Amino acid sequence: MSQVTNILLCGVGGQGVLLASEVLALVAAEEKAEVKQTEVHGVAQRGGSVVSHLRFGDKVYSPTVRTGTGDILVAFERLEAVRYGHYVKPGGLMLINDVEVMPGQIGDYKPYPSGIIEFLGNKGFALQSIPATAKAKELGNPRVSSLIILGALSAHLDLSAKAWEAVIKRRIPAKLLDVNLKAFQAGVEIGKSMAQAAAAGA
């Protein structure tokens, strides 16, 4: 079978997961023969768990990724990385935004779980922590963290910088374009330094 790249993006409703998957799907559409993208969620509302499946390559049939076959999982929130971790192939890559969003709870109160990174590391996944929320604050707009995350992801995909730029320019409103392009570039730098660190470590 022809090579298909399987990517999952997950997070909490309102974090920009859907915008990011739309941008990624459009970039892939610029350069790949086929792209399929779909979201899996229950009743959608603010604060709920969101996961988007994205597959691209020469020929793609199913829009959903099989469990244990994801090449990359991009988690906009730490707990969501565990929730959808089983979709990632053994030793696969997880990019995890360094942020915790406390779940709204009904019934008995549970504190936010600790030890997520250790747990996933022990499972054998390759982990990269992305300080996107902190970096976005530094850039003066907390809403651009999804573009920072995409920038970091771009370091791991064979999609050209030209295509990324073209789609971001097309998709992001003019008055927010500058800061979003900056955010994407900051993400690219983070992704590059992470990849170098990982290579040096190996």
Add this chain to the structure above:
Amino acid sequence: MTLPSPGQRILMAGNNAIAQGAYEAGVYFASGYPGTPSTEVLEIISQYSDIRAQWGANEKVAFDEAMGVAMSGKRALCSMKYVGLNVAADSFMVFPFAGTVGGFVVISADDPGMYSSQNEQDNRYFARLAQVPMIEPSDPQEAKDYLKLAFELSEQFSTPVLYRTSMRVSHSKGMVTVGERTESVSDKKFVKDVPNWVVPIFAKSLRAKLDAKIARITEFVESYPYNRIEDGSGKIGIITSGASYTYAKEIFPDAPVFKLALTYPLPKQKILDFCAQHEQVYVIEELEPFMEEQIRAWGVGNIVGKDRLPRTGEFSADVLAKAFFEEEPVTDFAGEFDIIARPPQLCPGCPHRGAYLALKKAGVLVTGDIGCYTLGALPPLGAMHTSFCMGASIGNAFGFEIGGTEKVAAVIGDSTFIHGGIPPLIDVVYNGGNTTTLILDNRTTGMTGHQEHPATGLTLKGQEAPRLDLVGLVKAIGVEHVQVADPFNQKEMYASVKEALDHNGPSVIITNRPCIFARGEKTRPKTPYVINEDKCTQCGACQRIGCPGVLPGEQPRIDEVTCTGCSLCAQACKFDAIGLKGDA
């Protein structure tokens, strides 16, 4: 909207592709009622200026309008979620007796897995029940292309066509090559012909005509080119359609596949031949054994279907791998790690919360309806006790009352009330009920993503329309005790509920705060509330109102970003510890 240029290959969701297909097919009129996963079809069609598009008050009304347009000779479509077809079924079952003049396509979006639905229902049976041909796309490109086929079929045989999509087809994006619009050139006009169009009087002869028509279509489908056989190798053949096709191709990439576009009526001889050519044939279809039962009834013995595949839930490549190769999917990590859920809750600032807090305090039995407000059934609110389908709340409440329950209230949203709540309210008045009805008027169709309706004063295309006066309507029905109440004022809201329940005779309360997402509604407060931790006794009363903006934990805190300043938490606090930011 800027139209994509013909020949362009662009990324589109299935529902967008259906809308583009409607444009290209020269559709003149489109109607529907919002319902996941179908809603976007009409929302996107409304952006094409060549198509007149409108929301109906409910699916039956939308259907009847589209039917009228089609009878007048123009191409019309009607779009709804699968349960919507239950509402429109009366017309859907009878229209085929007469047939159509212009092309008429009914889009029904199923929801295998019930991601956003109250039941799991395979609407393919509706095609067989009504003797209406059915087309099923499997991806966005087909979603666009097949819609044109559906209109051609409809006009060729003067029949409505059921266009059955599912959540995964409607809500997946894929590459679509777009084409240009071809204006429908049908010169057929409605001709007054009582024996054809006045169905009840001439039903017997029309019934025979319908049988003859479906026989002709059955013959026609034997050579329908869009039911295609994809060659392959091996002894096992696959028969499939819709989203199931995409999973089958992942799991059996080399097998010969009979991929059906037109799944009712089935091409009997072609299927018999296909089955005869293979040692074993897997019939891969989501939900019910719709094709399988028919094929088995023809005496075919070498097929495998629901004896291995589940008949409930959504399919995936994992589901097929488990069914055919006993390959277990990778299980989630919940067994090894405490993955706290993110349960659905009413949004911070949702006006429904105030209505439920008052109902809970009143300790009344609440019959509910379909909408965001169904979440009021969950803890900590727990103030709704039944919910089934659109418009059931009021009739159910009246029934409980007749059955001996003393204090009962129906809760229904504004759009749902217009959809199916008016006849039961008439019934309460007519048959001497005492039922209390709360119309939670948040000035939008919330759950499906904020669509307009007659009481918002805007149309699908965003144009101003006469705003339905709910108070006047309810009074005209004959309800004498009608109150408009502010759900953000707990004293007032509770007093209204108490008064309505004590009233001897039917009563209605209409709440008056908009959804936090309602278009053009700028009345909501904006300053967030904060907790003064010196005054706070950590009693947890503010957390028991079930607002995601009041964060969990021993020391409650308010999330300033999501707090809309509705003040319900402050009203719940007995220690005056919650105040507006800046005041506290």
